[in-house]
Amino acid sequence: MALGCVIFCLFAGFSLALENKQVLTVPQRCEEDTNTFLWEINQEAPKEYAVLMYDAFGKMGSNVEGGNVNQPGSLQQCHSAHSPTFSGQYCQVFLRQESVQYFVGICVPDSCREEDVETLVLYGRLQFGQTSLIPPLPSILVNQSTQEMIMTHCLSRAIAPDASDVICLFVCCLMIAIPLAATLFTTIIRWHRNREVSPSVESSCLNTGLNLYGTLKTNGSSSSEMKSSTSEENDSTSHTPLCFPRSCVNRCLQAFSLHNTSQGVLTTFSGGGYSSLNGIRSLSLLWIICGHSTQFSVINNLDNYKDWKKTVERSPLYVFAISGPVFLAVDTFLLLGGLLSAKTLMSSITRAEDKLSACLVASYIFKRIKRVQPLHLFIMCLTIGLISLIKWGPYWFPLIETMMDCKTYWWANILLINNLLPVHEICIPWTWYLSLDFQCYATTPLLLYFYRLNRGVFAAVAGGLLLMTTVAGVVITALMQLPVFEPSTMTSYNYVLQYYLKPYTRYGPFLIGILTGIHLMTKKDQLLKRKWQAALGWLCCLLLMAVLVGLAYVLRETPSYPSVPHALYQGLHRPLWALSVTWIILACEEGYGGFIKSFLSWGLWVPLSKISFACYLSHPVFIILYIGLQETPIHYTDLNFMYLFLGHLVLTLVVSYVLTVLVEKPYLLLKCGRT
Known part of the structure; x- marks a missing residue:
């Protein structure tokens, strides 16, 4: 989640040892244009383009002590500068002074390449009189006054989408066009039906069906056939289907038509049990x-x-x-995912005559992929397409570098394994959760198999998994001296890479969710018998949640040595948070939620x-x-x-x-x- 900062910090790894290089030459065209610009701004009445280019240079502002070290300049002003022979080109020079890293936006002729700009900056050729156009931060603010160049980026004016961008934009347009076309087609058929079919015949149409052109089918179907037709058409949706023949094309039209997809989305009726989950999910979001x-x-x-x-x-x-505690909302989502995965699979087993077959498991996995991947694919293609279409501003550098990973590692998103890649290779960074959730989701059938096989074996397997994921978090945190609060330094690279994204450290809340789902689906009696039990449970739950959040502030400093408190907190706080949320769900379902139940079920x-x-x-x-x-x-x-x-x-x-x-x-x- 702090991926942009990680990438910016990684820029330090590209530091150029230019101090040991001989003076490099600059192409003649670039040098001539640069000299023209520098000569012009030193005149008593410089031309307008030169004033714009000079004014577009980044300059030091106030509150450097408060963190205002970047000097972005003005990208638009630079791009608006045009001389008779060249135009302004906006570049960013990344520098380091002591421990301070920052960038300066500069405006140079568009005949210069990035390596040429690097040379011009390094050897002090960008001078206004005797003053450098990129002066260092003053020594009164930074002890080390010598600038060290890290890298240079130039932002191109032109939007040049490549083949992958075009393909991604086409996929996005296609995924939007299909439901719109299906809606138009079904609307036309509805219009023809209302226009050409009498009300009495129209009502019978729901049983006998219309063909794709709105013509009434009169094949003399018996009442039993009509009843069968109605039953087959009313599939998993609760909506009355359009009057089409029972075919795959018909089902696709109905599924993609906005007449069906828009129904029920904005309703405030939950329709089933566990109504408190709606509030928990929404608040976590x-x-x-x-x-x-x-x-x-x-x-x-x-x-x-x-x-x-x-x-x-x-x-x-x-x-x-703040970073650390915010991440607990992700563990709430993992808990809910485990609960609902167990509930869904157990309901499917019940409908399949209490048989957990390989076919049932395959259907269960396929439904999850069908649930996740279409929108995931759309967002991935949309983000890739935006990279080439948007004219980004000075703060584009972490975003572009991150999104460009998609053009190489998109396949990991398709396979739902992108959380297993190094941080700097993840396409669409926030989609790591989908991969983690799916990997956890795939373990539910195995756990339910053990549950149905032998309760003792199931308890041993579940307990062993919970212990292993807890110990993994403890050991990794201790050995790598990971932070537990606001990981925003170089240590956060290891935090994300080795701990935050991995299933072996994040499985605890999902496992607790599976156990909660099994309990809710199989319980024969209430867990809470007395009001004092509920009151004690609420007191412990709220106190534990407050302690987990508060300890993050106590342990906010990243340890410089293997720290037992940091390690124990890292390994335990996610499962304990999940247990606290589990209590809220159980208390609400058993009638001891009070106003909290009313609020979460709003x-x-x-x-x-x-x-x-x-x-x-x-x-x-x-x-x-x-x-x-x-x-x-x-x-x-x-x-x-x-x-x-x-x-x-x-x-x-x-x-x-x-x-x-x-x-x-x-x-x-x-x-x-x-x-």
């Missing part, structure tokens, strides 16, 4: 969106990062915006819960677009960040509804053949 809205901005383009860090690290009031959470998957996948796209298009840094205040969160949230909700009905739900409803 809001927690994640709030955390990402803050963290992405903090990592990439905040002008007072140090001020922000001092403020949020000292107060648990910022628990919704009807408003139901539609949000139904579009939560689309919200999770789409909300980082809006945050990345917002950050990548900024030309100036964002200033941290509580009010600014609140508006950022609300803006991202509103856009996410609107677009997620559209994606749910156009991309996600059609494949859930899609069924060919008899059911």
Whole structure:
């Protein structure tokens, strides 16, 4: 989740040992254009293009002590500069002074390549009189006044999509066009039916069917055949199907038509048990969106990062915006995933005459893939396409480097194994969760097999797995001295690579969810018998959650040696958080939830819960677009960040509804053949 910061930190690995190189030559055209620009800005009345280029250079601002070290300059102003022989080109020079890393935006002639710009900067050829156009930070602010160049990036004016970009954009357009075309087709048939068929015949149409052109079928079907037809047409959906023949084409049309996919998405009626899950899922989603809205901005383009860090690290009031505790919402999702996976599979076993067959397991896995992959593929293709279409601002560098991984490692997303790759190779970083969830999901049939085989064996296997995942977190944290709170330094590379993304350290909450699901599906009596038991349970639950969040602030410093408290906290806090949420679910289901049960079962959470998957996948796209298009840094205040969160949230909700009905739900409803 702190991937942008990791990539920026990795830039240090590309440090060029240019001090030992001989003076490099610059191509004649670049040198002539640069000399023309430098000569022009030293005149008493310089030309307008030269003034624009000079003014576009990044300059040091105030509050360097608070973290305002980047000097982005003005990209648009640079691109608007045109001389008779060249135009302005915006580049960023990444520098280091002592422990401070920063970039400076500069405007150079577009006849210069990145390596030419590097040479011009390194050997001080960009001078305004006797003053360098890229002066170092003053020694009063930074002890080391010597600048060390890390790398140089130039932002091209032209948008040049390659073949992969075109393919991705085509896939996105196709996935949107199919449901729109199906909706248009079914609407035309409805219109023909209402126009040409009498009401009495139209009602019988639901039993006898119409052909694809709206012509009434009169084949003399018996009443039993009509009843069979009605039964076959009413498949997994609860909606009355359109009056088409029973064919795969018909089912596809119905599945992709907005007449069906839009039904029930915005309803506030939960329709089944475990209504408290809607509130838990929705609140966890809001927690994640709030955390990402803050963290992405903090990592990439905040002008007072140090001020922000001092403020949020000292107060648990910022628990919704700081890295460590925000990650607990992910463990809540893993818990819910385990619970629902066990419930779904056990229900399928019951319908299959209490048989857990290989065919049933294959169907169970396939349904999960069908649930996840269409929207996942759409978001991946959309993000890749945006890279080439968007004219990014000065803060594009971590985003572009991250998204470009998709062109090489897209296959890992298709196979749902991208969380097993190194951090810098993950395509669409936030989709690591889908791979982790699917890998955990695939273990549910095996655990249920042991549960049905022998309860003692099942208890031993489940206990062993829980112990192993806990010990793995403890050992990895101790040996690699990992942080547990706001991983935003070089140690966070190992934190993400070795701990945060891996199934062997994150399996605990999902396993607890499976156990909870089995209990809820098989219980014959209430777990809580007395009110005092419920009161004691609520007290322990809330106290444990508060301790888990509070300890993150106590252990916020990254250890410089193997730390037992850090290791124990890392290994235990996720399963313990999952147990606390499990208590809330059980208490609500057994009638001891009180006002918390009423709040979590509030009807408003139901539609949000139904579009939560689309919200999770789409909300980082809006945050990345917002950050990548900024030309100036964002200033941290509580009010600014609140508006950022609300803006991202509103856009996410609107677009997620559209994606749910156009991309996600059609494949859930899609069924060919008899059911």
